[in-house]
Amino acid sequence: MLALKAHEMGVPVAIYSEKREDPAAQVTSLWHQGSAKDEKALKEFIASCSVVTFESEFMDAALLEKIAAATKVEIYPRPREMALIQDRLTQKELLKKFRLPTAPFIAVSTEYEARRAWHALGKKVVFKKRRFGYDGYGTFVVKNEKDLEAFLPQVEKDAHGFIAEAFVPFKREVAVMVARGRDGSTLHLPFVETYQENSRCLWVKGPLRATPTFKRLGRALEKLLEKADYVGIMGVELFDTGRELVINELAPRVHNSGHYSLDALSMDQFTLHIRAVLGLELRQPIVLRPGFAMMNLLGTTDEAPKWQLSGDVKLHWYGKNENRPGRKMGHINALATSPEKALSLVKKRRADFRV
Numbered sequence: 001m002l003a004l005k006a007h008e009m010g011v012p013v014a015i016y017s018e019k020r021e022d023p024a025a026q027v028t029s030l031w032h033q034g035s036a037k038d039e040k041a042l043k044e045f046i047a048s049c050s051v052v053t054f055e056s057e058f059m060d061a062a063l064l065e066k067i068a069a070a071t072k073v074e075i076y077p078r079p080r081e082m083a084l085i086q087d088r089l090t091q092k093e094l095l096k097k098f099r100l101p102t103a104p105f106i107a108v109s110t111e112y113e114a115r116r117a118w119h120a121l122g123k124k125v126v127f128k129k130r131r132f133g134y135d136g137y138g139t140f141v142v143k144n145e146k147d148l149e150a151f152l153p154q155v156e157k158d159a160h161g162f163i164a165e166a167f168v169p170f171k172r173e174v175a176v177m178v179a180r181g182r183d184g185s186t187l188h189l190p191f192v193e194t195y196q197e198n199s200r201c202l203w204v205k206g207p208l209r210a211t212p213t214f215k216r217l218g219r220a221l222e223k224l225l226e227k228a229d230y231v232g233i234m235g236v237e238l239f240d241t242g243r244e245l246v247i248n249e250l251a252p253r254v255h256n257s258g259h260y261s262l263d264a265l266s267m268d269q270f271t272l273h274i275r276a277v278l279g280l281e282l283r284q285p286i287v288l289r290p291g292f293a294m295m296n297l298l299g300t301t302d303e304a305p306k307w308q309l310s311g312d313v314k315l316h317w318y319g320k321n322e323n324r325p326g327r328k329m330g331h332i333n334a335l336a337t338s339p340e341k342a343l344s345l346v347k348k349r350r351a352d353f354r355v
């Protein structure tokens, strides 16, 4: 989607990925085959670009830093910031350092530490892999002794360790996209409600009314980007307990909770990110309709997907080469006179997809 939006802007995009079938490889002619671990090939590719960005934060930040220094090519988000955020522990420490609200946490790397943390955090804990967790792969909710015993054998198997985080009894989950350009200008998109099933995003609806609490937090997040000298867009997931907003996690990239923006805003998250990393001016997008919703098309089988497309929702298909249960294969967006109406429309249209 970044490549498609860059193309619309007249910006030639070269893609570096492992397989010809990769979604981004399908939409650009400048495709380079290579592994993210292959220093020589990656360096050669980066040296051929004027600016580099990512659709995933799971990169070797130290290697990127070395290549950036050698090639003098601009890389955004900068490898240093990416390193801070790709590790759940340093990410939580960053939030704490800038006094942003987040659930209490403890780093754990042994069974003994995990057991102690579980007691210290009130015996309702979510253990999260420090590295490479996404879509619920890497989070373990531990609410009783039985869950704890089942989880403990995992701890020492992961070379990067875990964090234990206090369980937050939230009323709903919300999210917001925050952006900062190379010129230092910042903005945030509307707050939206997100719904996760088995720790995986199923739908998003919005916009949520911009209350003083949301506005304050939106500004505080913009400040965080400023202080961290972050360039690009960032996805922020939050818990709403009914009394307060607590930050769950940061994603240093375009984000699933921002996919609604492709149809609901005057400028989408992909275009904003590209503008930010190119050093172009960022302007606050306008919300086009009173309500919007996004429904993820999560795989349920490994058979070939089939669907019927109606005219009242917009499909964004990713072109992933394999359908798999739980895999995000695409999403549908709808606009309506209220967030609830948009949500019921995408829920209804989900049935037209055999994914």
Ligand SMILES: Nc1ncnc2c1ncn2[C@@H]1O[C@H](COP(=O)(O)OP(=O)(O)O)[C@@H](O)[C@H]1O
Residues within 6 Å of the ligand: 103, 126, 128, 133, 134, 135, 136, 137, 138, 139, 165, 166, 167, 168, 169, 170, 173, 196, 199, 200, 237, 248, 249
């Ligand atoms: N501390 C917590 N308290 C309650 N629920 C949580 C907590 N942390 C995570 N969850 C639930 O698990 C989901 C996935 O966790 P998250 O930290 O966002 O990891 P991922 O990287 O897989 O998205 C969240 O969206 C939320 O529904």
Ligand SMILES: [Mg+2]
Residues within 6 Å of the ligand: 135, 237, 249
């Ligand atoms: Mg998450």
